[in-house]
Amino acid sequence: MKRGRSISDPPDLQFKPLVVIELAKDAKAETKEWLIKKIMDKKKDGGCQLLVKSFVISEEDEMIFLVGASMKRLLLGAEALGLVKECEDGYMRPFIYNNRKEYKHFIEGDEDFLTMAEYQYIIKHDLDNLRAREEKSIPGYPQAKLYPGKSIFRRLQTSGVIVQVFPLHDKEDLKRLTHRWYRQIRIAFQPIDQIRRYFGDTIGLYFGFLEYFTLALIPMALIGVPYYFFAWEDYDKYVIFATFNLVWSTVILEIWKRYSSAMTYRWGTLIMKREFEEPRPGFHGVLGINPVTGREEPTYSSLKRTLRIYLVSVPFVCGCLYLSIYVMKIYFDLENLALEYNQEKQSTFSSLLLFVPSIIYAVVIEIMNRIYKYAATHLTSWENHRLESSYQNHLVLKVLVFNIVNCFSSLFYIAFVMCDLKLLRQSLATLLITSQILNQFVESLLPYWMQKRSNRKIKNKVKSLKMDTEFALLEQIHLEKQMDAYQGTFDDYLELFLLFGYVSLFSCVYPLAAVFAVLNNLTELYSDALKMCRVFKRPFSEPSASIGVWMLAFETMGIIAVITNCTLLGMSPQVNAMFPDSKMDLILTVAAVEHALLALKFILAFVIPDQSYDIQVKVARLEFESMEALKQTQQCVTHFKDWWTTWMFPLCWPHWSN
Template identity: 80%
Template sequence: MKRGWVTEKNHWETEFKPLVVIELAKDVNEEAKKWFVKKITDKKKDGGKYKNDTIKDLFMYTKSQRSTQLLMKPLVISEEADNIYVVGASTRRLLLGAEAIGFVKESADGTMRPFLYSNRTDYKNFIGDGEDFLSMAECQFIIKHELDNLRAQDETNIPGYPQAKLYPGKSIVRRMKTSRILIQIFPLHDKEELKRLSFHWYRQIKFAYQPIDKIRHYFGDTIGLYFGFLEYFTLALIPMALIGIPYYFFAWEDYDKYVIFATFNLVWSTVILEVWKRYCSTMTYRWGTLLMKREFEEPRPGFHGVLGINPVTGKKEPTYSSLKRQLRIYLVSVPFVCLSLYFAIYVMMIYFDLENWAIRYDHEQQSTFSSLLLFVPSIIYAVVIEIMNRIYRFAAEFLTNYENHRLESSHQNHLVLKVLVFNIVNCFASLFYIAFVMCDLKLLRQSLATLLITSQILNQFVEALLPYWMQKRQNKQIRNKVKSLKVDTEFSLLEQVHLEKEMDAYLGTFDDYLELFLLFGYVSLFSCVYPLAALLAVLNNVTELYSDALKMCRVFKRPFAEPSASIGVWMLAFETMGIIAVVTNCALLGMSPQVNSMFQDSKLDLFLTVAAIEHALLALKFILAFVIPNKPYDIRIKLARLEFESMEALKQKQLQ
């Protein structure tokens, strides 16, 4: 029998605002379901409620891991969908959770301070009971944090599932996911706020800054930082593009003049990264994440091993031999990566064979068709590169999971390293070969242009347009299915939950940063011989702004907000590419006829001079990185003042 979920439209408004959706397996054991719901909603500890809702009580309570004190209701549409729940929390519970996590908020005097529930009225924008003080994204992160930290106590297994073993301290949500009892947990969209954000973000084409603060407010710091970096990188490319346009049209075949452009390229690739660090620290200070204290990192969900004791925390958790991990890395992962690199180089040589065939054919025919055919090998190779990159990405993820890293940060670092090494070889090896082995700058220009244009078209189609079209078709089918049920179809939450639970999960900013990294490589390495590279990168980034906004708002599930103070390991990747750019541009300078004419008698003198210039520029780069502070002066003063006040408060507490 089909049943309606609620009888009143305002039913939820009088209880709690649904923030997070939990979907259990359709055939989940009833005992396990009741046990899990009780773990989430039970407010009692050892048979009694807390008398005072203080942060100390909450901290001790959540550390006991008996429950999360959240609010939870089933979403009942039909007998086939009884295992969908919506989760929320009271305002007080969320505010206490904000303090426990360590959120940093702006106080009434304009300084950023860790949020304290006891001093809640001292913070800016805290009105009444603080119902609107936290953003919806922050509330959802608090709920996710509580669910992730829901730990087993005395249970040896999940009720009704003897094979789903538990031990004290084991994450219940992680075990339920690995046992296929829990299908997914995802945050709900705020339809009205999303509509307003979409209007200011991508629904109108205009020359203006992105609403970065609004994006961060809705999607969280990690997404906000990505779009902030995307915007900054686009603006940083404009000087290169403006210089490159007249150079391209007035020096089409005059390669002697690229010496000036290469010199500017060297300075540009160094300065923009240092300026970004300062801009990033200013932005994250305003958001509060620059001051957030990092929690002790828990084992990642996929980590497995023999049950043991963590020597730091004293908790029971899986342990895995570092020797076994090293063996897996050096005996499995490294050989596979080397084999993949060899295959990438082999494909590159096939491309050059096709290129030589097209050149010979054009010399023989001298027709319009043969001239157009010169671009075909590069286009085919660009498509093959994109396909190989995506296939290798899946292989890299499998290998990194196989290595069984304990921490998520270590897992991500090894994954990024694998993917970057392959992408650098796969995307740039042919360009290096053309530049420094074939010494054919005309072919280098042609290949770079083809790679840039083809990869941009493919990325926009695969990442945004195709998923958007498929999602639109799927949404139409789901709406028809919901309307066919005998429920109150005016109650939009029903349709919203079913639409969003079928959306693909957003897998993070990895691929987005990777695309920007490759663009930065194309521009910083070889734009001196193809000055329009920066212009093409600007055009790509402008379309990327709109397509990424579209997929975040319309294609993927809303991701959980994650606090971030920087772009993480990607900053190191961009800085490494900047160092490679110095070496590459110096080598291109040494190849230029203008410089060669100065050393006609001795090639050794040419080599030594170029090497000396390269070392001097690298030294200058490191000096600039050292001299230019990563944080502006005012931010450093504010951080020092806060640290001083914290030390004084600690002294006063000890004296008491």
């Protein structure tokens, strides 16, 4: 077999390779032939009706399948998935192939109507929904059982036949994107629409939120700098800053909802109809019938899942929280030792030593967060949630609870038990700076350096093969298949959530928190762009209408911020001086102010609509059109029934009866 050449070419090879499928080295020949046939077969025959080209790069390497599709096939896939596009009248509507000329920017044969991310999403959806019909097992692997309705690709992946599936980068598009995005440092907005076109809605929304959050932090940073240097011991201004902090944390989230709704409407995902959610790939159980769809699929007892959650997961999380509190106790013991040493020596070295416990604690917090995230991911998978949305909600809840306790418990203890605002400022500054440096190094710089080294080795290996055809494409596939898979936006949103917590909870005590958050986000913009384009595999696109459960997390942190800031206000000497005789009056007053601010927060959330009036009208217009279309369809069916029963049936019945 000639290395680097196609061994199974479809009749039409003029297609753009979009998705790479890597098979195991020992994959059986009959399995490969069967899989190629399933991918290329027509839809009516149970296939995907896609194009496939297969390669063997070297005798020692795995087989590579390149998957593409004709333009008509992709447009029909867009209709099947309900992708929404802008029409000539300016309204967004689900794409219909037969009405394709009514959509803005549609030109017959033009490949730019759909985005590259949408192409790959359509192909991934079709591959994932390649279902078994009459097959009892995977050819060549009798132990890999199949049943009607079972996802073939999921079975191939769990059986180890398919090593990985990933979308291929487009070098020219990527080059243009990186030039506008991070290759030149300049004061400008990110090319969010271009990011979305290349990486999809989920990634586009994350970078849109990152940019918005950075801009929203600037007012806090501008107010915080003069306050820190000139008035941080003036508790009258302390009260003003805390009040501004509370209003700020509410308003920016409500404005983001409006901004994101306008953005996702323009992308078409705000009004995109969600299809029935399929079971997640990791879900397993006894084969049964889904009562909603009537399909055969794995079933699992909800009672067993509930018992796993409450008898295993909850105790595990509580044990981890106890460990976090115990580590915090060790940190305070080290703080006391450093303080005693400084009081005894009174030297420059002893003064610097005061920061060491906080730095060590910040590093330990980051390590514990990452270990816990790994354990929580496996524990949530073990709970065996049927839907991906349920899986994500349980995972986010576990990780957020631990991170809030792990990152903020020491600050709460210092603020409300020790009542040491000086130590609170020192600990907050150390946590902010140390965590930012560690995150930037671990998430971007270290993987980028390791990837550069790996790329040099791979390029040398590919060149040594002396392949004579399609060298550039094969080199690209070789490079990309060795990259680590991007694990989603979870860790990125978590980092922003913790920053929001530091700023909204304690920035009235340490106003420079917003300044450090802005600096972190500015570097995050470039480092995240770098890792998306150069470090990790290109992720598959997924339609998203919002940032999901993270919006609820940010709003919950805003409520906690009200309680925290009101308590800090109640601890100020000026407020205490107003109630010299009765601490109960002080507590009741602080509680009353807290409830008033919470009421103000909820009123603001109610008064500021989640969507602008223009978007509300357009969404209502689409719903009205859908209702009218449904009515017309029902009327047509009724007229056909009347026509059939009145005219056709009496005419045909004598012939049928004979």
